[in-house]
Amino acid sequence: xQNTIYQxxxxxxxxxxxxxxxxxxxxxxxxxxxxxxxxxxxxxAILAIGLDLLWGGYTGGVLSLGHGIYFGLGAxxxxxxxxxxxxxxxxxxxxxxxxxxxxxxxxxxxxxxxxAILLGVIIPAVVAFFLGYLTFRNRISGVYFxxxxxxxxxxxxxxxxxxxxxxxxxxxxTNFETLFGFHINASSTQTAFYWITxxxxxxxxFFSRMLVKGRFGKVLIGIRDxxxxxxxxxxxxxxxxxxxxxxxxxxAGLAGMLFVLQVGIISPTMIGIIPSIEMVLxxxxxxxxxxxxxxxxxxxxxxxxxxxxxxxxxxxxTYFLGILFVLVVVFLPNGLTGLxxxxxxxxxxxxxxxSIRVEKSVS
Amino acid sequence: MLVYSYKxxxxxxxxxxxxxxxxxxLLIVGLLTSFMVxxxxxxxxxxxxxxxxxxxxxxxxxxxxxxxxxxxxxxxxILHSLSGTMxxxxxxxxxxxxxAIKEINENGGVLGKQLEPVIEDGASDWPTFAEKAKxxxxxDNVATIFGGWTSASRKAMLPVVEENNGLLFYPVQYEGMEAxxxxxxxxxxxxxxxxxxxxxxxxxxGDSFFLLGSDYVFPRTANAAIKAQLNAEGAEIVGEEYTxxxxxxxxxxxxKIKSENPDVIFNTLNGDSNVAFFKQLKDAGxxxxxxxxxxxxxxxxxxxxxxADVIEGHLTSWNYYQTTDTPANEEFVAxxxxxxxxxxVTADPIEAGYFGVYLWAKAVEKAGTTxxxxxxxxxxxxxxEAPNGTVIIDGDNQHVYKTVRIGEVQSDGMISELxxxxxxxxxxxxxxxxxxxxxxxxxxxx
Numbered sequence: 069x070q071n072t073i074y075q076x077x078x079x080x081x082x083x084x085x086x087x088x089x090x091x092x093x094x095x096x097x098x099x100x101x102x103x104x105x106x107x108x109x110x111x112x113a114i115l116a117i118g119l120d121l122l123w124g125g126y127t128g129g130v131l132s133l134g135h136g137i138y139f140g141l142g143a144x145x146x147x148x149x150x151x152x153x154x155x156x157x158x159x160x161x162x163x164x165x166x167x168x169x170x171x172x173x174x175x176x177x178x179x180x181x182x183x184a185i186l187l188g189v190i191i192p193a194v195v196a197f198f199l200g201y202l203t204f205r206n207r208i209s210g211v212y213f214x215x216x217x218x219x220x221x222x223x224x225x226x227x228x229x230x231x232x233x234x235x236x237x238x239x240x241x242t243n244f245e246t247l248f249g250f251h252i253n254a255s256s257t258q259t260a261f262y263w264i265t266x267x268x269x270x271x272x273x274f275f276s277r278m279l280v281k282g283r284f285g286k287v288l289i290g291i292r293d294x295x296x297x298x299x300x301x302x303x304x305x306x307x308x309x310x311x312x313x314x315x316x317x318x319x320a321g322l323a324g325m326l327f328v329l330q331v332g333i334i335s336p337t338m339i340g341i342i343p344s345i346e347m348v349l350x351x352x353x354x355x356x357x358x359x360x361x362x363x364x365x366x367x368x369x370x371x372x373x374x375x376x377x378x379x380x381x382x383x384x385x386t387y388f389l390g391i392l393f394v395l396v397v398v399f400l401p402n403g404l405t406g407l408x409x410x411x412x413x414x415x416x417x418x419x420x421x422x423s424i425r426v427e428k429s430v431s
Numbered sequence: 432m433l434v435y436s437y438k439x440x441x442x443x444x445x446x447x448x449x450x451x452x453x454x455x456x457l458l459i460v461g462l463l464t465s466f467m468v469x470x471x472x473x474x475x476x477x478x479x480x481x482x483x484x485x486x487x488x489x490x491x492x493x494x495x496x497x498x499x500x501x502x503x504x505x506x507x508x509i510l511h512s513l514s515g516t517m518x519x520x521x522x523x524x525x526x527x528x529x530x531a532i533k534e535i536n537e538n539g540g541v542l543g544k545q546l547e548p549v550i551e552d553g554a555s556d557w558p559t560f561a562e563k564a565k566x567x568x569x570x571d572n573v574a575t576i577f578g579g580w581t582s583a584s585r586k587a588m589l590p591v592v593e594e595n596n597g598l599l600f601y602p603v604q605y606e607g608m609e610a611x612x613x614x615x616x617x618x619x620x621x622x623x624x625x626x627x628x629x630x631x632x633x634x635x636x637g638d639s640f641f642l643l644g645s646d647y648v649f650p651r652t653a654n655a656a657i658k659a660q661l662n663a664e665g666a667e668i669v670g671e672e673y674t675x676x677x678x679x680x681x682x683x684x685x686x687k688i689k690s691e692n693p694d695v696i697f698n699t700l701n702g703d704s705n706v707a708f709f710k711q712l713k714d715a716g717x718x719x720x721x722x723x724x725x726x727x728x729x730x731x732x733x734x735x736x737x738x739a740d741v742i743e744g745h746l747t748s749w750n751y752y753q754t755t756d757t758p759a760n761e762e763f764v765a766x767x768x769x770x771x772x773x774x775x776v777t778a779d780p781i782e783a784g785y786f787g788v789y790l791w792a793k794a795v796e797k798a799g800t801t802x803x804x805x806x807x808x809x810x811x812x813x814x815x816e817a818p819n820g821t822v823i824i825d826g827d828n829q830h831v832y833k834t835v836r837i838g839e840v841q842s843d844g845m846i847s848e849l850x851x852x853x854x855x856x857x858x859x860x861x862x863x864x865x866x867x868x869x870x871x872x873x874x875x876x877x
Contacts, residue, residue, distance in 0.1 A: 099569070100569060102570075105562070108562075161608070162648065165606075165652045166651060167655065229646060229647075229676075230646065232646065232647065238581075238583050239587075242587055242589070243589060333561050333587050333590075337556045337558070338556075382513055383550070383552070
């Protein structure tokens with residue numbers, strides 16, 4: 069009896085509904101500032117789902133240490149539109165002091181909000197497609213791919229910092245005012261952004277789940293376990309890998325756009341090597357690589373811890389965060405969701421051993 | 432099979448081991464929950480201070496939200512990078528601000544209330560600066576924020592303080608072209624550091640310049656102004672180089688410098704790069720007698736890192752040196768050393784952070800409230816005997832009048848003054864007073 073109750077309690081459905089219930093009531097319980105933070109964490113969670121699609125259990129566990137780039141591309145697309153909206157079509161201040169007098173060509177499409185939003189998904193997807201196509205087609209995988217993705221980060225960050233007249237350089241883009249005429253920092257707009265983020269998180273989650281539960285996911289698992297076998301069966305693993313990599317980059321771009329709307333700034337410090345590795349940490353610490361729910365928990369948990377520690381102990385928070393990471397890795401090798409699984413497992417085992425004892429005593 | 436044997440193992444696992452593991456899980460769960468509780472407690476405490484607010488008046492609440500009615504302390508935010516690459520510079524500014532707060536509190540506080548610093552870490556990450564500024568203004572309802580170092584961090588905080596109608600005291604010299612109604616700039620505007628330095632160099636050291644800077648907004652903008660100024664004066668620019676922040680290999684740049692042989696290198700490098708650049712310059716056999724380097728981001732604190740023997744004889748341009756001869760400075764240096772140790776040095780940004788706190792306190796006393804609009808109004812024209820001399824807040828742009836000082840690095844790591852302006856110079860962030868800067872400031876006027 070007990071066993072089934074526990075199982076039910078810990079079954080995915082209950083966890084899902086619990087999480088969504090929490091997200092639903094959050095606006096009523098949290099102050100504007102906290103809600104805004106939660107919104108930011110949820111944007112990170114969206115990215116983490118994309119990363120989990122790629123790394124967690126599917127597609128031979130392609131580990132990308134370069135997702136900061138796709139996040140950044142999406143974020144910059146959004147930020148460019150917001151910046152132009154704020155300056156009213158005039159050239160942004162950093163261009164003026166970099167000696168430019170006209171809007172450069174690559175900024176022109178970003179005058180149009182719909183186009184900017186579309187590009188925020190398309191540009192990361194296209195970049196990922198080319199990188200993915202070239203590497204996977206040449207059967208570069210495993211650690212070599214990871215190194216390549218890391219190299220891409222260095223290239224893009226250097227490019228972004230170097231072309232200050234186009235990207236705002238180290239300072240990045242900030243000081244936005246409106247989106248579709250709505251004041252971006254107003255409390256009501258921010259609450260709306262929160263709901264949009266929750267909605268997109270849900271949509272991305274269920275879409276990804278549908279994808280991996282179906283035939284497509286089975287093929288991906290097949291590729292993970294025996295890429296050559298799948299190839300001989302007539303599947304084209306590189307096409308599958310490229311697709312999932314591209315999809316994951318597009319999701320990262322989406323997350324980047326939501327980040328900019330809620331945080332109001334994007335700079336190269338958000339897309340560099342350290343944030344790119346942090347993103348993988350969210351997935352790893354959340355646990356249950358391939359569960360899609362773990363990364364959500366991980367992203368929210370790690371970032372809550374980061375913010376919480378740094379607010380409570382501004383001078384020592386980095387140590388606390390480090391200790392937390394070590395604790396999770398040592399004691400919860402399967403991440404936070406692993407905790408639930410283990411618990412579940414333990415309960416079952418107890419029942420099994422109980423029944424064994426019962427059998428013994430009977431005999 | 433695997434799963435099966437795993438289960439088997441678990442069954443065979445001794446009860447003691449199981450208990451141990453359980454303990455660990457309990458520990459972690461306990462840690463997490465206590466953390467969550469702590470978080471929400473902090474939240475509730477902050478929320479309890481303010482009345483229930485509906486969404487519509489949340490913004491206006493924040494505007495009027497001053498800490499004056501909240502008991503016998505006034506909260507002020509301190510937001511510097513305490514971790515990351517900027518920590519080494521910003522920590523000492525934070526210390527100076529805390530010293531000023533301590534002194535003010537010892538003398539009875541402001542409006543009869545003690546100041547309560549709320550410290551946050553900007554972590555050398557600009558979005559974090561924005562987030563923490565928002566937290567200080569919205570959650571803690573601080574009366575003002577003292578913080579920032581890099582221009583990027585200021586630009587990240589700017590929309591936040593404007594949006595929430597907060598106050599920010601920014602203590603570092605910067606590139607100008609900005610005057611936010613919610614920021615007080617206690618560091619130098621370009622006409623209080625860079626323009627006079629160029630003039631002085633032209634008069635005393637020659638007219639061929641090599642511009643070297645880190646690749647970000649301050650050096651780029653500063654050099655745009657310097658180029659306009661040099662062109663107007665008919666001087667020669669033989670080279671202009673930018674290296675990424677944190678760059679440490681200057682051999683190529685130095686080779687270029689040697690072949691061009693300028694009279695002056697105008698150095699706007701920031702951070703660690705200075706250490707590498709000056710060491711490699713010395714190794715390449717270039718001394719201050721051959722080519723003089725004037726730096727605008729190297730102060731006493733940085734000289735400690737570079738090594739006084741390496742940079743000895745080169746020039747700097749600031750508003751304050753530890754050696755500046757004023758009664759206020761004598762006291763400040765003594766107090767700073769008493770608080771943070773005999774080895775601690777004071778420098779321009781440290782001093783600007785320090786007197787920024789006093790300027791704010793004086794403005795609050797004059798206004799009789801911490802309400803931002805009234806404090807801003809009261810701040811106009813306020814004077815203070817700062818360690819660098821008398822500073823006056825310019826009501827037009829919320830910068831301060833400061834004395835310009837050109838100095839030479841000594842073998843003991845101190846900087847001795849070679850020249851100073853006759854009086855405190857009026858801040859001119861947009862360089863409107865200069866004919867040659869017309870194009871520059873016009874293109875930025877909108």
